[in-house]
Amino acid sequence: MIFYFSGTGNTRWAAQKLAEATGERLLFVPDELKGSCNYHLDDSERIGFCFPVHGWQPPHIVKQFLQKLTFNTPSNNMSKHYCYVVVTCGDSAGEAIKMFSNELMAKGLNINFAISLIMPESYVCLPFMYTDTPQREAEKIAQATKDLDAALDIILNKQSHLFLIKKGPIPWFFSHVVGAYFNKKMISDKKFSVDEDLCIHCGKCSKVCPTGDIVITNGLPEWKHDNSCTNCLNCYHHCPKHAINYGRITKKRGQYYFGHRTATSGE
Known part of the structure; x- marks a missing residue:
């Protein structure tokens, strides 16, 4: 196994x-x-x-x-x-x-x-x-x-x-x-936020979270703050509009998940 x-x-x-x-x-x-x-x-x-x-x-x-x-x-x-x-x-x-x-x-x-x-x-x-x-x-x-x-x-x-x-x-x-x-000190979901003007309410962030740390409320993601987050950044990297950020530092950073180039190109 x-x-x-x-x-x-x-x-x-x-x-x-x-x-x-x-x-x-x-x-x-x-x-x-x-x-x-x-x-x-x-x-x-x-x-x-x-x-x-x-x-x-x-x-x-x-x-x-x-x-x-x-x-x-x-x-x-x-x-x-x-x-x-x-x-x-x-x-x-x-x-x-x-x-x-x-x-x-x-x-x-x-x-x-x-x-x-x-x-x-x-x-x-x-x-x-x-x-x-x-x-x-x-x-x-x-x-x-x-x-x-x-x-x-x-x-x-x-x-x-x-x-x-x-x-x-x-x-x-x-x-x-x-x-x-x-x-x-740094494995936490407390610094995650969503830009409401960019969010398209697709719910992808919640679907890809491996620990179920994100719930969708009124179309927007909310992090549970229950210590289940592993800081893997899957929610951030999968957001199609780059609407999710971790503090201020990720606003101008790139996104990556395995297979993203094929997924983006539609191949």
């Missing part, structure tokens, strides 16, 4: 390719959190986890799921199951996989294989962060496709002790200092 979380679609693309190649169940973390998070495994079943890196850490919704996760196996021996992790990030993963691995150990699981896929940038809520140029976006997706194809061979053959991670410079500092501050 493959557990995944995705906001703007980068990780969903990777998870779907994995599911198609392995023939294994694809389970969306926000939906699974509504249930018991208890799963039965066949003895030969692989366990995959796919998620984006948020501030050089696993997203808090993934951590929440992992805390709740339990397994039932015929042999009651989790070490028999091949476990892999695929993360997506705009430039580097820091120590996100190491942090995730530490949590997995409590479930009796050890990671056999892990890879980070460098995908187009979608986080634009800081002064120095922008979406990629069309050329850079295409280059990243082309390389990620090659990297994922190579990863599929490794996963299908259950090869172990392979970690293909782009950690970036001073990964401990970025994950445990910068990332800790980011995930504690």
